[in-house]
Amino acid sequence: MISANLSAVFYLISGVLFILALRGLSSPETSRQGNFFGIMGMVIAISVTFLSIGNFSTGFIFVLIFLLIGGLVGAFIAYKIPMTAMPELVAGFHSLVGLAAVFVAISAFLNPSAFGLGFPGNIKLASLIEMSIGAAIGAITFSGSVIAFLKLQGIMSGSPITFKGQHALNALILISIVILIYLLCSTQSSNVFWILLAISFIVGFLLIIPIGGADMPVVISMLNSYSGWAAAGIGFTLENTALIITGALVGSSGAILSYIMCKGMNRSFFNVILGGFGATEQSSSSQNKEQRPVKNGNADDAAFLMKNASSVIIVPGYGMAVAQAQHALREMVDTLKKNGIKVSYAIHPVAGRMPGHMNVLLAEANVPYDEVFELEEINNDFANADVAFVIGANDVTNPVAKTDPQSPIYGMPVLDVEKCKSVLFVKRSLSPGYAGIDNELFYRENTLMLFADAKKMTEDITKNL
Amino acid sequence: MEIDPFIFRLSIFILSIFVGYYVVWSVTPSLHTPLMSVTNAISSVIIVGAIIAGLAGDTESVFNTSSIFGFLAISLAAINIFGGFLVTQRMLAMYKKKKKDK
Numbered sequence: 382m383i384s385a386n387l388s389a390v391f392y393l394i395s396g397v398l399f400i401l402a403l404r405g406l407s408s409p410e411t412s413r414q415g416n417f418f419g420i421m422g423m424v425i426a427i428s429v430t431f432l433s434i435g436n437f438s439t440g441f442i443f444v445l446i447f448l449l450i451g452g453l454v455g456a457f458i459a460y461k462i463p464m465t466a467m468p469e470l471v472a473g474f475h476s477l478v479g480l481a482a483v484f485v486a487i488s489a490f491l492n493p494s495a496f497g498l499g500f501p502g503n504i505k506l507a508s509l510i511e512m513s514i515g516a517a518i519g520a521i522t523f524s525g526s527v528i529a530f531l532k533l534q535g536i537m538s539g540s541p542i543t544f545k546g547q548h549a550l551n552a553l554i555l556i557s558i559v560i561l562i563y564l565l566c567s568t569q570s571s572n573v574f575w576i577l578l579a580i581s582f583i584v585g586f587l588l589i590i591p592i593g594g595a596d597m598p599v600v601i602s603m604l605n606s607y608s609g610w611a612a613a614g615i616g617f618t619l620e621n622t623a624l625i626i627t628g629a630l631v632g633s634s635g636a637i638l639s640y641i642m643c644k645g646m647n648r649s650f651f652n653v654i655l656g657g658f659g660a661t662e663q664s665s666s667s668q669n670k671e672q673r674p675v676k677n678g679n680a681d682d683a684a685f686l687m688k689n690a691s692s693v694i695i696v697p698g699y700g701m702a703v704a705q706a707q708h709a710l711r712e713m714v715d716t717l718k719k720n721g722i723k724v725s726y727a728i729h730p731v732a733g734r735m736p737g738h739m740n741v742l743l744a745e746a747n748v749p750y751d752e753v754f755e756l757e758e759i760n761n762d763f764a765n766a767d768v769a770f771v772i773g774a775n776d777v778t779n780p781v782a783k784t785d786p787q788s789p790i791y792g793m794p795v796l797d798v799e800k801c802k803s804v805l806f807v808k809r810s811l812s813p814g815y816a817g818i819d820n821e822l823f824y825r826e827n828t829l830m831l832f833a834d835a836k837k838m839t840e841d842i843t844k845n846l
Numbered sequence: 847m848e849i850d851p852f853i854f855r856l857s858i859f860i861l862s863i864f865v866g867y868y869v870v871w872s873v874t875p876s877l878h879t880p881l882m883s884v885t886n887a888i889s890s891v892i893i894v895g896a897i898i899a900g901l902a903g904d905t906e907s908v909f910n911t912s913s914i915f916g917f918l919a920i921s922l923a924a925i926n927i928f929g930g931f932l933v934t935q936r937m938l939a940m941y942k943k944k945k946k947d948k
Contacts (some may be wrong), residue, residue, distance in 0.1 A: 454921075616892075619894070622858060
């Protein structure tokens with residue numbers, strides 16, 4: 382058994398190691414070391430907890446058993462999960478953090494003396510507030526992440542679900558949460574605690590259902606942030622520095638990612654959260670739907686164009702992930718490089734279903750990370766490139782965002798693909814993108830549409846090169 | 847008058863938010879997915895609370911309602927800790943630089 386002061390020092394050390402873990406991610410070279418710091422921090426925190434309790438009885442064995450079960454399941458998932466399923470995995474993990482926070486809060490509420498917080502029916506006021514905030518945010522994170530997971534998995538439709546009075550209902554429920562926390566503090570009644578939890582679960586559900594599939598990058602980042610605040614709330618209850626530091630880190634990390642994603646779509650955070658985007662726009666787009674001619678090509682034409690190019694820029698999007706085309710794409714690029722053609726990749730901030738989604742997929746296909754560029758780094762290069770190869774992206778290339786103030790995506794930063802000498806656009810059909818608007822690019826003189834599955838088309842082009 | 851320890855914890859919390867703010871802005875955008883999986887893993891340090899809860903059984907039995915919730919939370923957090931760190935490691939191992947010999 383070690384003293385409370387000593388264990389507090391160790392918790393502080395593990396908090397610092399977690400900061401270093403995030404710091405490591407500033408470059409791929411230092412990132413692996415950063416991950417190691419994170420693991421060290423976790424080992425220290427867990428060991429210190431055991432030592433400070435110092436109760437190595439039967440309960441201890443059960444703790445190890447449950448730890449082992451969870452650890453095995455986690456390790457199994459980590460090794461089996463395909464990289465394309467990373468958004469679902471992260472959403473699933475968020476839900477577990479949320480649920481764990483709820484369980485710890487329940488446990489502390491039922492047996493406060495074990496945590497030194499007072500006695501059932503007479504819990505310290507501050508602890509009760511912290512506990513109920515942690516539990517409520519945890520519950521919202523859990524049910525919200527479950528919905529996000531179901532939408533990403535395709536079990537639930539990705540289209541936004543909206544109904545009349547939705548915002549009023551949500552506001553009402555959020556107010557009722559505040560009232561319930563107040564009631565809980567004044568009555569200490571366990572019934573109020575259970576109602577609070579139930580309502581928080583419902584809020585998480587209601588908050589995420591109106592948000593559409595392509596807004597998932599924002600949702601996942603936001604839930605990441607929530608899971609951090611939930612952990613911090615529990616950290617205050619348990620008076621644990623490691624948990625408070627980590628909660629603050631994760632909370633601000635998720636908030637920054639949400640901000641970056643919103644900026645990538647030129648939409649305000651509230652606009653995304655209130656949801657319904659996509660559903661409302663479809664009506665306006667159907668009005669001006671005249672048939673315009675497009676140039677239709679095949680793998681042979683595409684191969685010819687690329688063979689005669691000196692530089693090619695690849696623009697991947699969510700469609701590449703769906704078609705699992707990243708490996709086929711890499712093979713195509715290898716062939717191009719053998720012919721002395723310069724190839725780079727351009728990634729829009731909101732390409733894919735989560736921040737950095739495309740980068741991970743390209744890394745999986747052994748694309749060196751110094752050939753992959755962010756929007757600001759590469760956007761000026763399109764004017765000097767011969768061919769832009771758009772694979773699975775759509776709205777992020779639409780020039781309308783720069784020209785038409787009426788367009789719902791006006792002002793969104795887009796990749797200047799149309800400035801290339803020629804544009805190859807791999808797509809299954811001419812259907813509009815997620816935003817429900819036609820892509821101007823399809824009808825340009827220098828655009829060649831390749832209607833096919835992304836993976837099959839890429840393989841065919843490679844054969845023709 | 848003595849300062850309530852809560853104020854110290856609040857100070858740590860607020861300062862950590864600022865540390866997080868600056869550290870996360872310096873994360874390269876290409877590593878945003880690993881950032882999410884690693885934050886997932888570290889936020890599972892909530893397992894500390896779960897362990898305390900799990901070991902809080904009374905003298906007659908290891909299991910009571912409170913400790914059962916603790917045990918369940920241990921498993922959930924452990925899935926995240928092992929899953930989160932390992933999947934991050936798996937991802938980071940894939941990020942490679944261009945080979946020099948070309």
